[in-house]
Amino acid sequence: LSNNYESLDYDKIYNMIDLNKEPKSANREFVKNLSRWIVMFLVGICTGLVGVAVDILVETFSKIKYSLIAETITECTSKGCLWKPLVIWISSNIGFTLISLMLVLFLAPASRGSGIPMVKCYLNGVKIPKVIRIKALISKVLGISSAVLGGLACGKEGPMIHSGAIIAAGISQGSSSSLGFDLKIFKYFRSDTEKRDFVSGGAAAGVSAAFGAPVGGVLFSLEEGASFWNQSLTWRIFFGSMVSTFTLNIFLSIINGKFGDMSNPGLINFGRFQNTTYTWFELPIFILMGSFGGLIGALFNYLNIKLTKFRNRYVKNNLSNIAEGLIVASVSATVGFLLSFYISKDCQPIGRDLVSKYPVQLFCDDGQYNAMSGLFFQTPENSLRSLFHNPPGSFNPITLSIFCVVYYLLAVWTYGLAIPGGLFIPSLLIGAAWGRLLGLGMSRKFPNLHIDPGKYALIGAASTLAGVLRMTLSLTVILTEATGDISLGLPIMFSVLAAKLTGDLFNEGIFDMHIQLSGIPLLDWDPPATTEKLNIQDVMTHPVIVFREKETVGRILEVLNETKHNGYPIVDDSIDSSNGHFGLLKGLILRHQLITLLKRKCFLNNDVKLLPKDFREYYPRYIDIKDIQIDEDYMKLELDLRSYMNLAPYSLTEDSNLPRVFRLFRGLGLRHLIIVDKNNNVVGIVTRIDLARYR
Amino acid sequence: LSNNYESLDYDKIYNMIDLNKEPKSANREFVKNLSRWIVMFLVGICTGLVGVAVDILVETFSKIKYSLIAETITECTSKGCLWKPLVIWISSNIGFTLISLMLVLFLAPASRGSGIPMVKCYLNGVKIPKVIRIKALISKVLGISSAVLGGLACGKEGPMIHSGAIIAAGISQGSSSSLGFDLKIFKYFRSDTEKRDFVSGGAAAGVSAAFGAPVGGVLFSLEEGASFWNQSLTWRIFFGSMVSTFTLNIFLSIINGKFGDMSNPGLINFGRFQNTTYTWFELPIFILMGSFGGLIGALFNYLNIKLTKFRNRYVKNNLSNIAEGLIVASVSATVGFLLSFYISKDCQPIGRDLVSKYPVQLFCDDGQYNAMSGLFFQTPENSLRSLFHNPPGSFNPITLSIFCVVYYLLAVWTYGLAIPGGLFIPSLLIGAAWGRLLGLGMSRKFPNLHIDPGKYALIGAASTLAGVLRMTLSLTVILTEATGDISLGLPIMFSVLAAKLTGDLFNEGIFDMHIQLSGIPLLDWDPPATTEKLNIQDVMTHPVIVFREKETVGRILEVLNETKHNGYPIVDDSIDSSNGHFGLLKGLILRHQLITLLKRKCFLNNDVKLLPKDFREYYPRYIDIKDIQIDEDYMKLELDLRSYMNLAPYSLTEDSNLPRVFRLFRGLGLRHLIIVDKNNNVVGIVTRIDLARYR
Numbered sequence A, B: 001l002s003n004n005y006e007s008l009d010y011d012k013i014y015n016m017i018d019l020n021k022e023p024k025s026a027n028r029e030f031v032k033n034l035s036r037w038i039v040m041f042l043v044g045i046c047t048g049l050v051g052v053a054v055d056i057l058v059e060t061f062s063k064i065k066y067s068l069i070a071e072t073i074t075e076c077t078s079k080g081c082l083w084k085p086l087v088i089w090i091s092s093n094i095g096f097t098l099i100s101l102m103l104v105l106f107l108a109p110a111s112r113g114s115g116i117p118m119v120k121c122y123l124n125g126v127k128i129p130k131v132i133r134i135k136a137l138i139s140k141v142l143g144i145s146s147a148v149l150g151g152l153a154c155g156k157e158g159p160m161i162h163s164g165a166i167i168a169a170g171i172s173q174g175s176s177s178s179l180g181f182d183l184k185i186f187k188y189f190r191s192d193t194e195k196r197d198f199v200s201g202g203a204a205a206g207v208s209a210a211f212g213a214p215v216g217g218v219l220f221s222l223e224e225g226a227s228f229w230n231q232s233l234t235w236r237i238f239f240g241s242m243v244s245t246f247t248l249n250i251f252l253s254i255i256n257g258k259f260g261d262m263s264n265p266g267l268i269n270f271g272r273f274q275n276t277t278y279t280w281f282e283l284p285i286f287i288l289m290g291s292f293g294g295l296i297g298a299l300f301n302y303l304n305i306k307l308t309k310f311r312n313r314y315v316k317n318n319l320s321n322i323a324e325g326l327i328v329a330s331v332s333a334t335v336g337f338l339l340s341f342y343i344s345k346d347c348q349p350i351g352r353d354l355v356s357k358y359p360v361q362l363f364c365d366d367g368q369y370n371a372m373s374g375l376f377f378q379t380p381e382n383s384l385r386s387l388f389h390n391p392p393g394s395f396n397p398i399t400l401s402i403f404c405v406v407y408y409l410l411a412v413w414t415y416g417l418a419i420p421g422g423l424f425i426p427s428l429l430i431g432a433a434w435g436r437l438l439g440l441g442m443s444r445k446f447p448n449l450h451i452d453p454g455k456y457a458l459i460g461a462a463s464t465l466a467g468v469l470r471m472t473l474s475l476t477v478i479l480t481e482a483t484g485d486i487s488l489g490l491p492i493m494f495s496v497l498a499a500k501l502t503g504d505l506f507n508e509g510i511f512d513m514h515i516q517l518s519g520i521p522l523l524d525w526d527p528p529a530t531t532e533k534l535n536i537q538d539v540m541t542h543p544v545i546v547f548r549e550k551e552t553v554g555r556i557l558e559v560l561n562e563t564k565h566n567g568y569p570i571v572d573d574s575i576d577s578s579n580g581h582f583g584l585l586k587g588l589i590l591r592h593q594l595i596t597l598l599k600r601k602c603f604l605n606n607d608v609k610l611l612p613k614d615f616r617e618y619y620p621r622y623i624d625i626k627d628i629q630i631d632e633d634y635m636k637l638e639l640d641l642r643s644y645m646n647l648a649p650y651s652l653t654e655d656s657n658l659p660r661v662f663r664l665f666r667g668l669g670l671r672h673l674i675i676v677d678k679n680n681n682v683v684g685i686v687t688r689i690d691l692a693r694y695r
């Protein structure tokens, strides 16, 4: 486990200032509550708009790119200058990918990858530096558009979740330290607790905009993040998700020239399936498909983690990161080119592909197009829709199997590159390919069953995605909402669950594996079974560093400089640590409180009381202790901590076992748990990192 | 608040026996986990089957009833003996209603009403006597079928939730004390914690079977019940819900003769809407409709609560309950009869009503039927579908308005009668009527917009239901799943949210109001705003009754006989309560533990240690202290409680405020919270009832 990550403060500090405060007027409470709704409304709108921006970017440039290449191909197929389109293809891929790489490497490293793991950690209570920043948002939006345009095997949906989270954090704080402005509104939301609530809403809005799945978004937030289900929070999240998909829908409809027609609820729509009935004897097949999806998903994760370990070791500096990215970009183009031009002989009558806008004839007869190029030669979202909806027979089995294997390898290679990029679309695409292949096989074997290969493509896609991500409830709902039809909900459910159960036999979901690899101290849902017999004593940190209620400035400075802990128990004067006891527990003080108190020189007059807003002033980037200079003369002065310390920090007696500690941590979102003996003397302290060790 | 309700024990007792126990083998853990899935599978199947049973009962008998009446009417319209069908109608209503009343009053009073409030309380942690019993299930299933057959304004959907919950409790315990059998399986599930998990799964399965809404079921369980969102539990619940709708689907398909065609996912299907598109300028209308639904829902709740108060005062004994029930039954029949026969002149060409099976001609011309009778003269589910799907123009505005008002009053009157019966269908029906009316009005006003009144009926139905129940997320999903199409999800969402917000200005949801009226100590989601300034001292019970680690049998017997508390803190010997302190906190012992120890005469030899299964033996109906006879000679003997007491009961120092206590209670599902001073001396105790006081 790495020590670089800090926890969020979810527990409200309850101290003398609170006690003496006037009770909040009902009026202020109402305003605060209304602001929460307003913030979620704005978050919904902005997330929707970001989705629109990404869509416009990708659509505009891919139109230019693909029509240029298509023209050159048509021109060159007869003339024999096929190297020309290849060069154009490769160089456009390289160009776009380079933009993406630069953004990630030089502007915001936190925007790398899908962003879901980071949001997940944040919601779990781990602060990963620079994840929730406006820079990361810019890099994410531009980077993901260029990565998709660069022809890489990645999708623009996953990153929407991260974008939504950043937007929510930004709006709720009413300020941005990167941009250097502070609107001075929503000041009461400047705490980790409130911010987390908004971030979970933003993530949901992101899902909602990406897939047109507002309910799926809420469930995603809950499944991946929240541990405490709070009804009114859930409603706000739901509201934000609604607004987000609605905004996207209106704007995309306007842009597509169909004002008033609400047919673009998400960045990716699977489109309407013609034939959505199924018979119950198909269910076992769906379950088997799910298991298969689980298998190849597990293999995917295994390979990708191996690769990531290799990358962590050898691909470290910016140069090698860029080199690798550009190699992948050129390989993606070359492979697509070679496959469609020289291997595939899959010619189909033009018009069969309902989605592709740039059918290329290549070596096919007139009036026909090359089906393999149809898959490589458009945005992955469109390829997916082709696989779902093209009429039976529009791909031949060889095209499908080659495409599936090649894309699988490309996707394994791509995830983890220094670009923003999601896993949803590649997994869906791989699954759709083998699913359709299976459907094809079945409809040849049982021609009188009228099997629609598109339906099987959908189930294959769901299975593979579930095999890679291992989400269940939220994934089912997201996919069902993305098809726009509930009838296939049950088949999707069964296959998703089967994929999850099968895949879990081998390894964890890819995001969890990546999180574990980076050593982030994530707390699981349940206490691990192995901890049953562990006692608190085995877990807690033993010599506890404590303060007295009135402590000298010298000691505080010394302790803060020498240790990096974020909370110190406060005990009465009778500290006698010889017997392993560190005094009677009186309270808990946080590092940032101490720093603020020192900075404000409160020791000069202990009667001047700071207010909560004084402590919030530097949130979320508190001053470092190194930046605090205090005159030598003051070192002997005493700072009275009694009004500021948390009067009722959570504590547990040393008799408890680990699962109990775990439940307390998880259930209440704690950061520090103080362990006391029968007489309430401090004997130890437990933090997140002590628990995350047991997995 | 009433003192009749006990809490459930959610906190695991952590004592010496646990400490000395061998760690559970991975194998046993696996078996236990597998059993959980098996139980949920069985729960799903059984809940589905119960749904099938209800459906068969209602369909069979309503066919007999309505075809008999229809024949008599046709015969009598010309002959002028119209009193005849009226008599048949009234007497069949009375007959069926009587069955329903008898079941509730004499077999299982707990089966009265919708059952949702009771399930909600159970999941919240309140044990309501006899709610989770097989008798209640039988009475529920038969009673609801007869109530629907009795022509009352109630639905069979809500009660499915209660049925599912009972089934889950029964199966997970592998025994039924009412039926007097004990399969001796799943013994490790005999604890409140495990049982609650299954009950929430059962409730979800019930929703799923009722509406064909597996995701809605899971959300219902979460929204109404669970406070702690546990991922693996959610998956199991989801699985159970899937199985339940699937079972129902298969069996109903077989019964309807369409083997293999999966088109009956729930007891009620709204059926497919032809025209599911909407333009964004319709959304404000939907929001307004939602607000209107909120208004009439609030009025509904207000009237119904007034009526319930009246009922609680004057309709107390069985006889008056029966009388009221039968009056409602006859009035329902008479009103329906009079309206269709003498008031409505709404004649429609036969074939227009796509759903009704018994169109009656009455005074209409040949080839026509009376539209008002089409509404009263079938099961409410079918009337609902008529309102949703009949072509524009198949009801005239007067029919709709009269039906809406009359049914509203009937529904207000019916809910709370001594019958099982849900509120879903009546609310939907009322809403569908005014929604369709509005749609009609709009399509006359703007004929070129091609407004489909059926869509407006759906939105009206959703709004009214949300106005009455005040659920949001789960309701949206349930209704969307019941339409089988996602496209109308967004309009439903907006109207549901508007209804909720509007209604909340006036009062709470009907179930909450009923719960509050019965004085059940339900804990809300969040600490009420008024408690901000309250200190623990204002809340806790002050003279605490405590035991010493070794306590005489005499004192234990005395205390148990004289108090009704369910938990007693254990303190060291130095009890000196003169200064308001009751000794150093050592642990907590539960009432049922003490009773078992006395029953087993453990004081005779304190070295014999009882095992957890010994304490489970009498679960869930523990022996009463009155039934324990102990020889006078033993009174002086000491019982050693040290091995049995909970070694780490949750405690909090007296400095905390109420919201903190509240969060701890809600987050961890506590039953007892011990309040200690700085030195860990017991000074007070807080239980559910102390907190529920603040609302």
Ligand SMILES: Nc1ncnc2c1ncn2[C@@H]1O[C@H](COP(=O)(O)OP(=O)(O)OP(=O)(O)O)[C@@H](O)[C@H]1O
Residues within 6 Å of the ligand: A003, A005, A006, A007, A008, A540, A541, A543, A544, A545, A546, A564, A565, A566, A567, A568, A569, A671, A685, A686, A687, A688, A689, A690
């Ligand atoms: N006041 C303290 N005295 C002694 N040890 C402490 C104290 N506070 C924390 N520790 C221990 O130090 C280790 C890491 O400390 P740290 O305070 O950084 O906690 P953490 O788990 O990283 O969480 P965070 O940094 O977000 O607060 C843990 O093992 C923890 O138990």
Ligand SMILES: Nc1ncnc2c1ncn2[C@@H]1O[C@H](COP(=O)(O)OP(=O)(O)OP(=O)(O)O)[C@@H](O)[C@H]1O
Residues within 6 Å of the ligand: B003, B005, B006, B007, B008, B540, B541, B543, B544, B545, B546, B564, B565, B566, B567, B568, B569, B671, B685, B686, B687, B688, B689, B690
């Ligand atoms: N050991 C005790 N000594 C003194 N008062 C107690 C004790 N236990 C509970 N009480 C108080 O008695 C009142 C009601 O007691 P009771 O024990 O029945 O709790 P409850 O809230 O009804 O929950 P439940 O009956 O389910 O345990 C509460 O105000 C509670 O604070």
Ligand SMILES: [Mg+2]
Residues within 6 Å of the ligand: A003, A005, A006, A007, A564
């Ligand atoms: Mg740390």
Ligand SMILES: [Mg+2]
Residues within 6 Å of the ligand: B003, B005, B006, B007, B564
């Ligand atoms: Mg009680």
